[in-house]
Amino acid sequence: MSPPASIVEELHETILAPEDEDVPVNKRTSFNGRLNQYFHTSKKIPNPSIVQDTSKRKWKPESTTPSSNDEDTGSKQRQKLVSTSILNIPRRITRSHSASSSPSSLSSSPATEPSTADRSRARRQPSSRKSTPASSPVSLLRDTIPPNLTLLLVGVNPGIMTGATGYVYAHPSNLYWKFLHSSGITAIQHAPSDTYRLPELYNIGNTNIVERPTRDASMLSKAEMDGGVPVLEKKVAMQRPEAVCLVGKSIWEAIWRVRKGRAIRKEEFRYGWQDESENIGRCEGWNGAPVFVATTTSGLAAGMSMAEKKCVWNELGEWVVSRREASNRIPSM
Template sequence: EEEPATQQTTSFNGKLRHFTYTGITTTASPSGVAPTPKPTPKRKQLAEQASPSPAKKRRPSSKYAPPSKYAHLSPLTDILEPNLICVFVGFNPGVRTATSGHAYAHPSNSFWKLLHSSGLTDRRCRPEEDVDLPRLYAMGNTNIVSRPSKDVAELAKQEVIAGVPILDNKIHKFKPEAVCIVGKSIWEAIWQYRNGKKPTKAEFSYGWQEERHNMGKLPWDEGVEVDGDDEDWVGARVFVATSTSGLSASLKPAEKEAIWKPFGDWVQQRRVER
């Protein structure tokens, strides 16, 4: 028979020598209180996420201004006459434009520059030459809102929408071959007047629009007598171009030129064909 194993007793110091330490090693402080462990990178990241970042300053937006604010400025005169190839439709005259009495007169506005780069004019015209557009290039100009303001934000949405039928009547009266909408927001206002809502991203596009969007073709009621020209005219074709305002910076200059170029090519071709 085997003898039972003798049970050995181990002292406290012996157990201590055989014990293996794991974990974080800390250095005792003079006061005897263990210092707080330094945060790991993950803890730092969580701490940074928890602390709020300083709020960014926002530029104050312009508010609606009644017509009386700019009553001392005269509305811009439309440059319209029959037999034009195209008519440009702007939003409304700015203060600089209304003061000078000529279209797109602010130095930061790229309208005259884009007319030249797209081939609509053979040189860069000055704002003072706007009255010569029909004679020199068979082109005209008008706005969806006639009264001046510092910027578009000073106009009421209702007066912008109300300008659509007035614009349609102008186009019907002078019957240009095409209308160039100078800015996405203008086309959105026209679309909203006709459809009760703004176009979706899928519905909006720069460039030529479908024939059903032609302008100036008024919805005649049954029984109303119209002359032959009104009955046969299908309306003015619509080309939606970019805004030329210096406040509009959503597109780069090269992108704007690319959007304007097809319209310039078409107008040049129509001049040759005439």
């Protein structure tokens, strides 16, 4: 319920009475130049719900004979009531108010928000999780190259798990053992722990062009790859396998760089059997081993579909099976 109009007029005259009667002012528009004082009269901002409750309270007329103290108290109450309820002027928030009395600044404290030093200290603390190292200088993997193998499989380099266990293609995501079985090279899908049984079971062996283990083959430099080419040539010339399979395009690219002195062109590369002139390990009295370039078996490689990879490996498997049948070599399990 709003107060009577007569009382509102009286309140205006009481509040807006000028200090100096000689100064002409427009009372209703400028409030004697004192309008801003009503915006900053109190540092404590009244709750809007309280203001609404105050405006809704019934108007109680004051006593006609108030004491001096009552007059001061009533005057202050009337000033507050007019400035909040009757005038209904929105409070201007200055920088000092927004910085000191805003709810967000009051809620943020050193106890709830860590300081910059605390955050930097937390970043410096080592993680409790064990991360896989990028490379390892130690490898337990050994070559399996007895003389006169039907097939020698050449990888790029050992992975971290392969170097630690001593078994080829030991990481569960690698497709090597799966492709050996699906192509018919092995009778079953062996586990990596059967690495050193492959020569006696199927007359096939394994080696790598680089011995240093890394998490990914892309971490090897071209110098490392090129340096392993003459070593591979010597191994093949000494043990003379019937054929050599390069497990990954990058191995053939390194051999091509060393032999030709330049990178292989896109139109010059192909998977599968290479020309006889590209045999590996050629030496006096021996024409070398034919080269078959197979796809990588890494689970990280996504350049070819699974069907395309299997197609390449199946071609190699057909050749191995035919050579096995020709020599009457039956896999012993």
